[in-house]
């Protein structure tokens with residue numbers, strides 16, 4: 001008993017100050033690819049280097065469409081490495097979670113010359129405003145959790161087929177450094193006790209039904225957070241005979257958290273964002289398969 | 294228990310037959326997370342395949358990535374660059390350390406010693422941050438490449454990491470003391486979930502679970518690859534085969550990994566991080582083995598046309614070891630199932646692929 005106490009006292013306080021409001025990127029972090037569309041001359045090297053086609057180029061005659069999809073991106077940095085221009089760089093900032101799948105996609109139109117160089121940006125990338133309006137500071141989150149949910153947010157984590165990399169980072173949220181419980185947020189064992197489903201992985205065919213049943217078992221009002229490139233789009237696994245695809249093809253998703261896996265800070269940004277959507281009076285959403293009926 | 298398990302873990306279906314508390318039989322239903330990974334490999338270029346290999350099992354990103362690289366290097370008949378050969382030792386051992394630390398903490402939690410787990414998760418976070426300091430990724434992703442590494446590990450980056458590893462080592466020993474000196478914890482772990490050596494041999498149990506049950510197997514020693522030809526690990530083997538000894542194998546391996554990292558870092562040569570990978574003739578086959586933190590990882594490939602694989606086969610050690618769980622649980626009580634399961638900590642995604 002005494003040595004337990006000694007060890008605890010010797011360790012002291014390790015919890016980091018509010019990780020939600022203030023992200024201090026570690027110096028070696030690879031970062032997020034950012035694209036300067038106005039000065040970009042050739043998107044082809046980056047598109048060829050991207051292992052999962054998060055940068056895509058579509059030429060038709062003298063025009064070219066360049067699409068960047070943060071919902072696919074695994075943040076590997078290959079595009080910045082391959083692109084000889086400074087137009088593609090890895091920046092040390094988080095790609096914010098999005099409330100809508102389209103918000104993660106940037107699309108630009110160029111005119112190209114005979115060599116395939118982009119000469120003019122004909123249509124700039126339209127980007128939905130970052131969901132920065134949502135209260136991001138820890139105090140505000142705690143307030144929201146208290147007000148809307150009566151002190152506690154219960155999360156049920158659902159692995160719908162992930163590689164378990166996302167689980168590594170979700171586990172990290174519970175360690176004494178990030179200490180999710182300080183916001184009144186905790187993980188529960190049953191969907192029947194949950195307010196939020198945190199869904200990882202490309203939904204495999206073998207788990208499609210399980211995910212749907214889990215969603216049905218969660219009482220309304222509920223929110224769903226799709227975690228990681230796989231949860232948002234199917235990610236590196238894409239879609240094949242075994243993979244059904246993105247989470248939102250099976251159940252309605254409120255917040256998309258990009259990353260592969262998303263850093264704990266990203267998760268801590270996305271979770272409160274979803275809490276904001278739990279406001280009273282929210283109408284119940286329906287799973288993809290039932291929407292048309 | 295249905296595929297969606299309680300807690301932050303992967304999905305599988307466990308069917309128990311019980312007589313009161315004791316378990317008579319356990320039936321496993323897996324492959325819920327089958328993602329067609331092997332098929333997917335056939336559609337991506339070789340240099341992009343590494344990213345897929347790193348996603349076979351996220352907590353073994355480096356182990357599976359390395360097995361993929363070694364298979365390609367063998368098929369092409371080249372060795373990784375000298376710098377990469379030793380750097381890979383450092384990185385593979387880092388992966389072993391952070392996962393073993395987490396497992397030791399998880400075993401402690403499952404018998405109610407939560408404070409030890411707090412320390413363990415704190416130490417694991419330290420390790421994830423060291424991973425990032427060294428490679429830019431908390432899971433050691435995106436650095437490997439067939440033929441070596443994408444970027445060298447510079448000495449000035451390594452030095453502070455080694456220093457932090459020293460302090461990690463001290464803290465880790467403290468954690469072990471805490472657990473080993475807690476009689477109630479030891480009492481719960483001893484003779485729980487025993488897998489006798491004879492059974493382990495018959496079932497072909499690999500890795501940590503095998504070594505705790507008397508199997509003298511370690512790919513790093515028996516079929517050395519890369520830097521392990523130069524640095525041999527000390528392989529802890531016990532014959533008890535219970536949860537306590539699976540934990541002890543992990544503990545000893547962490548301490549040994551720290552020593553290996555230090556030895557490899559001292560000899561780490563400067564120079565290019567990658568050697569060019571020559572074209573691989575269609576039809577060439579190659580097999581590679583890597584001792585990941587769970588045990589032996591095998592990748593087998595057959596080269597196809599236009600720079601893609603024709604077929605590949607991936608074996609995670611979890612595939613060997615699921616039957617061990619079935620054996621070990623028999624006769625134990627249901628409340629001990631979580632800790633027994635954790636003491637194996639097998640990858641569903643690695644098994645199901």
Ligand code: SF4
Nearest residue numbers: 050073074076077079
């Ligand atoms: S960082 Fe993202 S966009 Fe760039 S190559 Fe990697 S996956 Fe593609």
Ligand code: SF4
Nearest residue numbers: 162163165228230260
């Ligand atoms: S997003 Fe990345 S870490 Fe998460 S499940 Fe997919 S491959 Fe694994």
